[in-house]
Amino acid sequence: MNPRQTETIVEPTGGWRFLDWRELWAYRDLLWLLVWRDFVARYKQTILGPLWFIVQPLLTTLVFTLVFNRFAKIPTSGIAPVLFYQCGLLGWNYFSQTFQSTAATLTGNAGLFGKVYFPRLIIPLAGVVSNLTAFVIQLLTFFVIYAIFAFTGELGEAHIGWNVVLLPLVLLQIGLFSLGAGLWLAALTAKFRDFVVLATFLVQLWMYATPVIYPLVQVPAHWRTLVALNPMTMPVECLRHMLLGTGSVGPHLLMLSLMMTLLTIVSGIFMFKRIEKNFVDVI
């Protein structure tokens, strides 16, 4: 018989289970193929293709500049508003896209999950990776705008810091947090369809609780810890610190943010694992 004799056991599993790392690793090829599928399919289906990744954040930046800066006069720490918002949206967009794609995991793939078994987590993991393409394109756009401002001598205080080499770590935190929060919502959506509507709404509200359109220094000092409880606060401020040389990043706020992220991802995986096993019965 086969030397790589494996036993598959089918039985009811009770309680809470965490990840089966070995199984995930065995399906790593599927992860890359899904990432690549997302990439190819996304370009083939739209007229503007990858241009959307540039146009959408640019338009948002323009609207923010008009509304929040010109009309509402919210200060941007002495940084040109276009750069300030573009930078804030970098991390935020990666979060909101990944969060929403993860939240749709179960409901969006019900047909597939009902026909074939593979570790369900592969699907949201692929989303975490494939949404990076949008981030990279947006980052390049940012660099172009930055270069234009540098060329015209309007950078002011803004400067890209040496700590930009730590950017992948910030991305990792955003990725893990959006995965964790998305898995929570995916599990809840499987149980209550109300949460489908809630996901979009939640993201909209969440942005105002995150220093995307305002710098964290604008928040009264005694409220800052509260705002930093939101795990997205520190990553957004960190990116600003790396790319614009502004932003308030402190060790204890950072620790708090990391703790919250860890809590979200671990509990999210537990929740998801509990729901996924019999999910196809309740579609």
Next chain:
Amino acid sequence: MNKPAIEVHGLSKCYQLGAIGTTSLRDEAAALIQKLQGKAPAVDKREFWALRDVSFTIQPGEVVGFIGRNGAGKSTLLKLLSRITEPTRGRAIMRGRVASLLEVGTGFHPELSGRDNIFLNGAILGMTRAEVRAKFDEIVAFAEVGQFIDTPVKRYSSGMYVRLAFAVAAHLEPDILIVDEVLAVGDSEFQKKCLGKMQDVAGGGRTVLFVSHNIGAVTTLTKRCVLLVAGRLLHDGPTSVTLERYLEHTHSTVQTYEAPAQTTPRTHLRRVTTVTSEAAGVQAALRPLTIRIELALAEPLPIGVLVLSLINQFQQIVAQTHLEPIAPLLSGGGAELVCHFPSLRLAPGSYSVSIGLGERPGGRVLDQVNEVCGFEVARLGKGEGAWNQDGGLYLEDSHWARG
């Protein structure tokens, strides 16, 4: 002595009727409030055992067929063994690499080329990229898609699509292969090819679990067969014996169907009765057949349509007739409708009746009963056995003369 490839012990799956599906927060909140007030929640907690206490053992290299009517639990069993859903009770151990094929083309992406889809589908079915690459040429040759391999599959004909999908699955090379009804797709030429491929797989010492309505395919492929009836294992033995039991079971179906005593508000078809020309559910060919249907409706029906189908032992609909509108025929929320076939032209074989009640043609289905009131059509009287019994699906009326 090798350990068995598959051991199944008391596998059961229970679904909660009424509670199935997702609830809304409002319902859940209401139930919680009731609970807090000490009232029992008004949730319909009826249980439905799709599979009950099924046990069997399969040795490596065995090819075993699973037969039974729709809803007998075959699909549930396959889903459990494929790990798509978990059992409520019991346990199954499978030794070796398992691949299940409950549908061909799962996860195909229309925008991607045939080549890309082969890799993607292979990975979904559990192959690594290296494995797919090694088999790639064989898959393309088997699927006969040739020069279209770099065309997006959305431009494929349905035949090409299915061929490609089956080709990927057929080259999986697992130790245990679980197959459901995939042979019901494609043209007959390709079906033959698929059967051949499955025989190769079986011949190669692999264990195959095969579920099908296609009695012919089951006979060709398997030596051993399991019969499931209403979620229970009724018979496990040589294919010929199991098939006999299966057909026997089909015959013994009562001639009167009555809606279960515990009815839901959706139960409108109360009783169905077939009145055959002979006793014991035997219908002589070309003799009259009568089917009576008792309806009960709580609310008036604006139009109403009733569809009656005659199903043969291969679950094919061989005849259909419908009545519309039925509203004028109702009185006091109920009616007995009679459908009369003056001269039943069905060829000899086993048949059953399926009935659907709808609001209007193409509208909502109000109630349906499937495959009830089985009866046997036989040629009685003169000329019996004078010709091939298997000739044709129905008996056409004809006149012969010298030209």
